[in-house]
Amino acid sequence: MVLIYGNVSTANWASASNESQDSCISKFYYQTACFLAFMNSIEQCLLFNYISTENLIVVDSKKSKGLIVAIKVFTWSDGYTTVNDVLNDSETSALSGTCCQGQSREDCLIISRIGEPKAINDVECDSTQYGFVCGYQLA
Numbered sequence: 001m002v003l004i005y006g007n008v009s010t011a012n013w014a015s016a017s018n019e020s021q022d023s024c025i026s027k028f029y030y031q032t033a034c035f036l037a038f039m040n041s042i043e044q045c046l047l048f049n050y051i052s053t054e055n056l057i058v059v060d061s062k063k064s065k066g067l068i069v070a071i072k073v074f075t076w077s078d079g080y081t082t083v084n085d086v087l088n089d090s091e092t093s094a095l096s097g098t099c100c101q102g103q104s105r106e107d108c109l110i111i112s113r114i115g116e117p118k119a120i121n122d123v124e125c126d127s128t129q130y131g132f133v134c135g136y137q138l139a
Helices: 021-030 083-089
Strands: 002-008 034-039 044-049 058-060 068-071 110-112 119-121
Touching: 002 034, 021 034, 021 044, 021 068
Parallel strands: none
Antiparallel strands: 002 058, 002 068, 034 044, 034 068, 110 119
């Protein structure tokens, strides 16, 4: 998660909840569908989910205005793995199939425990316009 001093210029405060910054950040962090939170200095909190259909414009703000934006980001905890490593080269993931009448491999991610037949496949790539989808909270 990244916290920045910023403003969601398209925010509608009418749907904001009244709660402390710590409570807003905690709720944001643990709600897996949330990708962005916006807080102001009078303890109002707005959470935005992946399924939201509104356009969001985030702009820089000064600390003195008390506007904070929290954004979820994903980084590998080992300090050196990149997404391309995981999708293409790692032994802990696999390309799950083919698309385009079998002419090219999917670039989708499968997650499984070594030696177990069950796996989590993010999506079938030939059924979506996106190359790969991330967003699972792994335990």
